[in-house]
Amino acid sequence: MERRQCLEMIYPELEDRLVVTIMGACAQELYDLGHRDNFFYLQHAMGLASSIGLGLALHRPEERVVVLDGDGSVLMNLGTFATLARYRPPNLVHVVFDNGSLLSTGGFDSQTTSGVTDLAGIARAAGIEHVAAVDTPMAFGEAMIEAFERRALSVVVARVAAVGPDHYGMDLHLPENAFRFRRWIGGRGRTHGICDPQASVAH
Numbered sequence: 001m002e003r004r005q006c007l008e009m010i011y012p013e014l015e016d017r018l019v020v021t022i023m024g025a026c027a028q029e030l031y032d033l034g035h036r037d038n039f040f041y042l043q044h045a046m047g048l049a050s051s052i053g054l055g056l057a058l059h060r061p062e063e064r065v066v067v068l069d070g071d072g073s074v075l076m077n078l079g080t081f082a083t084l085a086r087y088r089p090p091n092l093v094h095v096v097f098d099n100g101s102l103l104s105t106g107g108f109d110s111q112t113t114s115g116v117t118d119l120a121g122i123a124r125a126a127g128i129e130h131v132a133a134v135d136t137p138m139a140f141g142e143a144m145i146e147a148f149e150r151r152a153l154s155v156v157v158a159r160v161a162a163v164g165p166d167h168y169g170m171d172l173h174l175p176e177n178a179f180r181f182r183r184w185i186g187g188r189g190r191t192h193g194i195c196d197p198q199a200s201v202a203h
Contacts, residue, residue, distance in 0.1 A: 001137050003097045003160045004029045007068075009137065010144050014039070014066060018056050018185065021068040022049040025164035026097060030068065032165065035172060037184040043174050047076030050084065050094055057089035063188065064091050064148075071098040074119055084153060085127030093147045094155045099162040120157040128155050135159040 003026060011033050019039045021027045027041035042049045053067035074080065074096050084094065100113035120133035130152055132143035140158050147154035 001135070001140065001158070001160055002163055003099065003158075004165075005137060006095075006097065006140050006158055006160065007033060009141055013144070013148060017064045017066050018053075018060065019066045019068065020049050020053045020056070022046065022070050022073040024070070024168075026068050026070055028165045028168055028170070031170050031172070035170075037180040039177075040181040041170070041172075041174075041177055047073050047080075049073060050077065050080040053092055053094065054080075054084060054087065054089060057092040058087060060185070060188075061089070061091055063185075065089070065093070067092070067094045069094060069096045071096060071100065071119060075117075078122065081123045081126035081128060081155075084155075088153045090151045090153060092153055093144075094153075095144075096155065096157045097160050098157055099160045120155070123155045123157070128153060130154040131157070133157045133159070 007026075007029055011030075015036065015038075017038065019030075019036075021030055021039070021041050023041070023043050023046055027043070030039060031041065040052070042052055049067050049069050050073075053065050056063070057065040084092070096119055098119055118133075120131050123131045130147070130150065132139075132147070132155070134140045134143050134156065135158070140156070143156045143158075147156055
């Protein structure tokens with residue numbers, strides 16, 4: 001299966017959630033499906049999408065947070081699983097698209113290519129209870145439905161083909177993206193009766 005196929009499947013469910021993507025292909029494919037102000041494309045910070053997602057989930061417990069990550073990104077920050085397991089935010093779903101490739105930074109094979117490194121196994125060993133490893137569209141859809149419905153930290157590792165978008169380029173620069181994202185969260189904060197919407201996003 002392909003990552004874009006997976007994104008198309010869950011796109012309708014992302015309308016009312018805080019969504020953080022890693023750089024590159026994943027960000028571009030989500031953007032191409034239709035940008036929303038609750039999407040934050042974390043550029044120039046490979047490995048840290050899960051960290052941003054964790055901060056949002058902890059500081060906005062009334063929101064649902066989705067992190068769309070990649071194998072190369074997770075491999076750069078394996079400690080993220082241990083940190084997630086320690087804090088266990090019940091409102092966070094961490095999706096890892098594992099294509100066995102550093103597709104957005106040259107297309108080199110990642111450590112998961114040979115099948116020796118098992119990201120789902122690492123997540124379980126770190127102490128995360130709800131971890132699913134999937135490699136078909138049906139299995140991905142079922143895993144995401146379960147993750148969205150449960151009130152517990154969930155990790156879904158989806159094995160996808162090493163293919164990306166046929167173009168790169170967003171008519172939305174990082175500062176503007178961050179401003180809109182923060183403003184969207186601020187508006188939600190007022191809706192939920194939170195007095196300080198500025199505190200939701202780390203600089």
